[in-house]
Amino acid sequence: MESQTVEPLPRGGRKVILQGNEACARAAVYAGCRFFAGYPITPSTEIIEYLSAEMINAGGTFIQMEDEIASACAIVGARWGGKKAMTATSGPGFTLMQETIGFAAVTETPVVIVNVQRGGPSTGQPTMSSQQDIYQVKYGSHGDYEIIALTPSSVQEMYDFTIRAFELSEKFRTPVILLADEVVGHMREKITIYDGERKIRGGHRNYVVSPQEDFYTGGNCLVEGQLHDEEGMRVGHLAEKSGEFIRSISGKILNHIDEIQDVESYFMENADIAILAYGSVSRPALNAVKLAKGIKLSADEKEGKLRFLKKILRRKSAGENPYSHLNVGLIKVNTVWPFPEKEIQRLAAKCRYVFVPEMNAGKYYKEIERCLWGSTVISLPKIGGEIHSPSELMESIAGEVRDNE
Amino acid sequence: MNRLMERYLRRDALPTLFCPGCGNGIVQYAAIAAIDNLGIRPDTACVSGIGCSSWIPCYFNMDVMHTTHGRALAFAQGLKLAQPDKKVLVFTGDGDCLAIGGNHLLHACKRNIDITVILVNNHIYGMTGGQKSPATPESAVTKTSPWGAYDEPIQGAETAMSLGATYVARWTTAHPVQLQKSIEAGIKHKGFSLIEVISQCPTQSGKSVYGSKDPAFIMNYLKESSYVYKEGMDEPQGKIKCGVLIHDNDRSEYIERMEARMNQFRSAKPVKVKNSKEIENTRSVER
Numbered sequence: 103m104e105s106q107t108v109e110p111l112p113r114g115g116r117k118v119i120l121q122g123n124e125a126c127a128r129a130a131v132y133a134g135c136r137f138f139a140g141y142p143i144t145p146s147t148e149i150i151e152y153l154s155a156e157m158i159n160a161g162g163t164f165i166q167m168e169d170e171i172a173s174a175c176a177i178v179g180a181r182w183g184g185k186k187a188m189t190a191t192s193g194p195g196f197t198l199m200q201e202t203i204g205f206a207a208v209t210e211t212p213v214v215i216v217n218v219q220r221g222g223p224s225t226g227q228p229t230m231s232s233q234q235d236i237y238q239v240k241y242g243s244h245g246d247y248e249i250i251a252l253t254p255s256s257v258q259e260m261y262d263f264t265i266r267a268f269e270l271s272e273k274f275r276t277p278v279i280l281l282a283d284e285v286v287g288h289m290r291e292k293i294t295i296y297d298g299e300r301k302i303r304g305g306h307r308n309y310v311v312s313p314q315e316d317f318y319t320g321g322n323c324l325v326e327g328q329l330h331d332e333e334g335m336r337v338g339h340l341a342e343k344s345g346e347f348i349r350s351i352s353g354k355i356l357n358h359i360d361e362i363q364d365v366e367s368y369f370m371e372n373a374d375i376a377i378l379a380y381g382s383v384s385r386p387a388l389n390a391v392k393l394a395k396g397i398k399l400s401a402d403e404k405e406g407k408l409r410f411l412k413k414i415l416r417r418k419s420a421g422e423n424p425y426s427h428l429n430v431g432l433i434k435v436n437t438v439w440p441f442p443e444k445e446i447q448r449l450a451a452k453c454r455y456v457f458v459p460e461m462n463a464g465k466y467y468k469e470i471e472r473c474l475w476g477s478t479v480i481s482l483p484k485i486g487g488e489i490h491s492p493s494e495l496m497e498s499i500a501g502e503v504r505d506n507e
Numbered sequence: 508m509n510r511l512m513e514r515y516l517r518r519d520a521l522p523t524l525f526c527p528g529c530g531n532g533i534v535q536y537a538a539i540a541a542i543d544n545l546g547i548r549p550d551t552a553c554v555s556g557i558g559c560s561s562w563i564p565c566y567f568n569m570d571v572m573h574t575t576h577g578r579a580l581a582f583a584q585g586l587k588l589a590q591p592d593k594k595v596l597v598f599t600g601d602g603d604c605l606a607i608g609g610n611h612l613l614h615a616c617k618r619n620i621d622i623t624v625i626l627v628n629n630h631i632y633g634m635t636g637g638q639k640s641p642a643t644p645e646s647a648v649t650k651t652s653p654w655g656a657y658d659e660p661i662q663g664a665e666t667a668m669s670l671g672a673t674y675v676a677r678w679t680t681a682h683p684v685q686l687q688k689s690i691e692a693g694i695k696h697k698g699f700s701l702i703e704v705i706s707q708c709p710t711q712s713g714k715s716v717y718g719s720k721d722p723a724f725i726m727n728y729l730k731e732s733s734y735v736y737k738e739g740m741d742e743p744q745g746k747i748k749c750g751v752l753i754h755d756n757d758r759s760e761y762i763e764r765m766e767a768r769m770n771q772f773r774s775a776k777p778v779k780v781k782n783s784k785e786i787e788n789t790r791s792v793e794r
Contacts, residue, residue: 137589158769163588167581168614175578176585179554182572183589205575317552317570317586318593324517324565325572327557335520336565 111262115294122260122286123148123190125293126216127156129264130188134299135214136162137187139176141169141195144228145284146218149190160299170195174202177213182325184316186268186302190216193226193235196242203277204243207351209325210310212271214264216280218287221487230487231284233381233461239279240439246348248355250362251279251439253381257291263436265300270362272302274309274354281438283461285382285489309358311350355440363442366434367449369395373431375499376453376477378446378470380435382489383459389492390499391432394425425496428503438466443473453477455506457499459490478506515539515548517568524562528722530680530706534627535563537683538596541690542569551594551694554583556608559634559708560600560627577607580615583622591762594623594694601628601642605661616670616699620761623693624701626663629708630716637711649715664752667701673755674700680707681730682749689751698760705729705747 120128127149130138138157140150150166157164163185167173170191177187191199196217206213219235221227239251250270252263263280271278312332315321324334329344337343355362369391370376379387392398433449433456435442450456456479458467464481471479480502484490508516512535525531542548553564557576564571574582579597587595604612604626615622631649632638638651642663646655664677674696676689686704693700707713707729713720717728733747742748759767 137585139585165584165588167584168610171578172581172584172611172614175574175581176588178574179572179582179585179587180589181585182552182570183586183593185589187585187589201575202578209572317572318550318590320549321570322568323570325574326565327573327575333519335517 112296115296117292117294119290119292120257121290122257124152125257125261126264127152128295129261131156131160132296132300133265133268134302135186135188137180137185139165139167139173140189141167141173143192143195145220145287146190146192170198174199178202178206178211181211181213182317188214192218192220193222200242205327206277207247208327210275212275213277214267214271219283227487231461233283236465239281248352249439251281253281253438254286255382255384257289258293260286261293269302272304283382309354359440362437363445364436365442365445368432370431370449373429374453375428375430375455376433376450377457378433379459380438383461384434386490386492387459388432390495391430393492393496394428394430396423425500441469447473450474457482459495511543515568516566520566523566526710528709531563533680533683534704537687538690540687544691545694547594551596553596554579555598556603558600558603561598563598577603580608580611584620587622597622597624599626602632602640605641605663613670616667616672618761619673619698619758621697622699626701626703627706628663628703629706629712631708631712633708633711647715664703668753672701673698673758675753676751677703677749679705679729679733681726
């Protein structure tokens, strides 16, 4: 799985076994993040723990703030002080940060916010996984704005997408959210990491509505939370200019969707049934596809899945694959927002059925349903904090197809 | 326009949106005069929250961040930590700082981080049209306290002192020169400094707090009903306590404290991350 960083990742690197959260923290240091403000919250705490030491060792600044509101504010302040900045949290903290996410979007501040999702609402399920924040990440703050959100499904992606999050945020001068979940946050895998510091190029003028310089560089810039013009002067009381501003900050993301989007496809060449998944759920979804195709799991996927393997072997020995009549493929969405509508339409053009498994009550499938009017879109929600199993997915898919035909 | 203001204000942003007779202009001039006297214009950034007082720096032709309600101190601390050698000036009001931003004030004071706060206290929410603020005096009739306020008002300066701020002063808009001197001292002070300015809001708090909408009347009243505090004096009751209330150079500043602690370890070896499990030689674990 090659992930699409703006600049290709260097060759080589070290192979290590890391936990997802730590991989994210290391990627931040590698991407040149030199300011971290945070507040401990399960299941993202390992990120703040790791950076409390490593941010200092890397010559950066670390501060544990009084709450998530202050953490989000502090990273925006630090970014205007010229330091790349990040914070990490989970659902309840992410809710508190919404105010500042809106501020960062309006002031075009490039910051990275990691949300390691847990079950909600409210205190919810602190130690269990979910994908319930999929809409909050886009619609959480009030008003019209666009957000970039990346959904990693493995520890390697946690590392790569963190780097990409910094690249995208700097390029488009906008907050970028790494929408991980408890499963990838706490999972340990062998990944490739890099030493040193990556050079990330700063905001391209084409993408910036009101070009502003870092503070203390003589730019005399006005960072204004009210809608403003190119000079930072408020235009909140002027209807036409306000509309223009909103269109500009949304447009810089929506008009460059081709550059931002990252949608992978597996076995989709002739498939007439697609599973569309994002984040950690795309892993059992891929295994479900392999299960239907009778493909053995590759060596590195074996670990920790012995039970599943035995099940397949049992079926193999019995000489039957109950799903062989289903031609299934997988569409894996890595950039859930902005919604890669055209790409999904292209990939799923020939599909009769599109199944959308999610660890929530069924949210993202509504977006899919809206854009794929030629296919039957069926939601496969799972709430309670546990991830779907491949056999469970295939059973539901086989059942739904049987019922529909 | 005044020569000094001419050099420091964004001409195209004028006129200000302050009401006639507002105290903000006095605070604006005092802050600019202090910055100019110290010669720190390129090294100073202003951060403000939401409210009338938070509009003060928006007209400064300097690096200015006009942030969200109550959060100015949180943004300012991030900025200060990113550029520890530079100055950060925070403009905030009684609602912005003492109500919604109270938690940030608590922690910024306790950290004793080197930020200067100018807390413009007009005893009311002026921008939204005259509702009760945490500093509104008891029995004042406002839009949200039609029976007269019955919350005990929060004293900004005393609160900051009790939370550990190391330079605290209070003046009124009738003390512009003293105010400017205090802002200068606050900026020079290494640590958290808060200067509370009791200001008039003729439009909103004029009637509900002072009984008159005439700015000259309110400023006269502020002058007459305040006294300048000197250590060991007999303090008159029911009057506004002005002056430098605390100036403590003994407590260490946050970033200095942080640096000192890091340096203990930097000379030795890097601190290992707790609970970090990196398995370098993957060959032994690969099956």
